[in-house]
Amino acid sequence: MFQNLCFFGHCLHTLSPVSIFVRLTLAILLGGIIGLERRFKGRPAGMRTYMLVCLGSALVMITNEYMTGIFSASDPARMGAQVISGIGFLGAGTIIITRDRQVQGLTTAASLWASACMGLAIGVGFYAGAFIGMVFILFITLGMHKVDRRLLSKSRTVDLYVELTEPSGIYQLLDYIREHGHKVTYMEIIRPKHESQSQAAILLSLLMPARRVHYELLAELNEISYVGFAEEV
Numbered sequence: 521m522f523q524n525l526c527f528f529g530h531c532l533h534t535l536s537p538v539s540i541f542v543r544l545t546l547a548i549l550l551g552g553i554i555g556l557e558r559r560f561k562g563r564p565a566g567m568r569t570y571m572l573v574c575l576g577s578a579l580v581m582i583t584n585e586y587m588t589g590i591f592s593a594s595d596p597a598r599m600g601a602q603v604i605s606g607i608g609f610l611g612a613g614t615i616i617i618t619r620d621r622q623v624q625g626l627t628t629a630a631s632l633w634a635s636a637c638m639g640l641a642i643g644v645g646f647y648a649g650a651f652i653g654m655v656f657i658l659f660i661t662l663g664m665h666k667v668d669r670r671l672l673s674k675s676r677t678v679d680l681y682v683e684l685t686e687p688s689g690i691y692q693l694l695d696y697i698r699e700h701g702h703k704v705t706y707m708e709i710i711r712p713k714h715e716s717q718s719q720a721a722i723l724l725s726l727l728m729p730a731r732r733v734h735y736e737l738l739a740e741l742n743e744i745s746y747v748g749f750a751e752e753v
Contacts, residue, residue: 535585539645547571547578547642550654554635557661558628573610573632574639577603581643600640607636631661673735676728677705682741682750683718689746690720696744701729718748 551574555567577600584599611629634657641650684690690709697704706725712718728737734752741750 535582535589540582543578543582543642543645544575546647546650547574547639550574550638550642550650551635553654554631554638554657554661557658558631570632570635573607574635574642577607577636577639578643581640585644600644603636603640604633607633627661631657674731674733676731678726678728678734678737679753680724680726680738680741680750681721681753682724683712683714683721683748684746685718685748686746687719690722692746693722693741693744697724697726703727712748714749723753 548571551570551572552567554574555570558570559566580599580603584596587599588596611632614625614628614632634653638650638653638657641647641653682693684693694704694707703726704724705727706723708723710721710723712721738750738752741747
């Protein structure tokens with residue numbers, strides 16, 4: 521039995537039909553697990569995208585290993601290096617900037633890149649690194665999301681979208697903000713989302729004098745008579 525296990529382990533770490541099948545199957549499974557988490561959150565790159573990225577990366581490393589066995593002068597890491605740098609174009613396609621100046625898709629782009637690296641590890645037969653990498657990727661995308669949101673909700677900086685029911689409300693709002701010790705670091709006047717109810721809309725970046733929960737500030741703004749709608753962006 522021990523000899524059989526040793527033989528199977530040897531097959532997995534050498535380029536054989538069994539090893540190729542196991543590596544590509546593993547790439548599909550691990551990449552799919554990461555993609556499933558993204559799909560549940562409604563991100564643009566879902567399970568199939570991650571499967572293909574991880575599978576393609578693994579296939580590149582297997583091909584590189586195969587070429588190294590035929591051409592002894594070949595660099596065993598050359599093709600993998602091209603994957604690491606080239607995956608950026610796919611990640612960049614998931615990053616968008618909304619009309620509210622929100623940048624979305626950075627985590628998806630980063631996890632796509634990490635999934636490609638995980639595929640390279642599988643392709644070269646570094647199974648332990650691939651499994652541990654998958655666990656940490658899931659930990660960051662799932663567990664650290666709540667921590668990140670909690671820290672952001674209590675920071676001194678806050679980005680706001682505010683709709684005003686009268687044009688002069690812009691100046692009144694700026695006076696209100698300064699009176700409460702907030703510093704305006706960015707301001708842009710844009711078209712309101714609800715044009716039938718609001719006369720103007722602005723994007724604001726504020727630096728507050730002290731840390732406070734952001735929803736308390738939003739509650740105060742929404743109580744002002746000339747403010748039709750306020751939210752954090």
